[in-house]
Amino acid sequence: MLNQPSPKERYIELLKKTLLFEMWQEHEEDLFSNLMGHGKNVDPLKHQNGEIWPKTAHSMIGRMRMNNLQMCMKTILEEQIEGDFIETGVWRGGACIFMQGFLQAEGIHNRKIWVADSFEGLPPPNEIKYPKDKGDQLHTFSYLAVSLEEVQNNFQKYDLLDTNVHFLKGWFKDTLPTAPIKKLSLLRLDGDLYESTMDSLNNxxxxxxxxxxxxxxxxxxxxxxxxxxxxxxxxHIQAPLIPIDNHSVYWRKP
Incomplete structure (x- = not known):
């Protein structure tokens, strides 16, 4: 007889399915596909790979990136790597909600979840200081702007909003240099722009x-x-970049 998943494993899997709206995929809509004039229907493979702009789901990172996040957190606990978890650029908060749910399921209460976002969408490109962002239009999409109140409410929907969750509201260049973060074991970047990515890495x-x-x-x-x-x-970072899916990579700090 095959080993049955434990209640903890069942909870973590259910949390992923819910955050990604996988159980109700037939009722989901791909707003990016619709914007491009290709209809609202969700391609299951694109959903899995985090290549849609979902109307309903609390995360757009897809199953492969969500599984990668779980693997990273599991390894951190197994290897006792010190530090909190942070995501810079959280949209509706799904990845951070999963971080918190995972820690709660594991009975871990001494690691903080840092939720960093403008909660106003992306900044207009600073083309003088960061010419590689020239012409980027992501700041014009209101869909990507999710308020702090909505993200906090999403945490509450899962009963996962507590004192271990800390919100950093504002542009990364303003919030990250003075954020009271002592040590991190997981740094997840989802800021799209050159400026946002570099601000996160530098700080x-x-x-x-x-x-x-x-x-x-x-x-x-x-x-x-x-x-x-x-x-x-x-x-001079030589650690290999490891692909997660068609969009994302990770590496481990040497």
Whole structure:
């Protein structure tokens, strides 16, 4: 007889399915596909790979990136890597909600979840300081702007809003340099732009513990990829970039 999942494992799996709206996929809509004139129907493969803009789901990162996040957190606990978890660029909060749910399921209460976002969408490109962001239009999409109150409410829907969850509201260049974060074991970047990616790496990478995880959600974007390349070259980082899916990569801090 095959081993049955434990109640903890069942909870974690159910949390992923709910955050991604997988159980009700037939009722989901792909707003990006609709914007491009291709209809609202959700392609299951694109949903799995985090390639849709969901109307309802609390996360758009897809199953493969969500599984990767779980693997990283599980490894952190198994190897006792010190530090909190953070995501910079959270949208509706789904990945951070999963971080909190995972820790709660594991009975871990001494790690904080840092939820960093403008909660106003993306900033207009600073083309003078960051020319690689020139022409980017993501700041014009109100869909990507989710308020702090909505994200907090999403945490509450899962009974996962408590004192271990800390919100950093504002542009990364303003909030991250003074954020009271001592040590990180997981740094998840989802800021799209060169500026946002570089602000996150410049202000937080040095706080990541040895063997901690750096996850780059938007590596497919030329703006984000350029920032990662420049940062790694500047700091002589040789750790291999490991693909997660068609969009994302991660590496472990040497």
């Amino acid at each position: 937080l990478y040095h706080k990541v513990s040895k063997n901690g995880f750096i996850i780059i959600d938007d590596y497919i974007l030329p703006t984000c990829q350029a920032a990662v390349t420049d940062f790694r070259e500047e700091h």
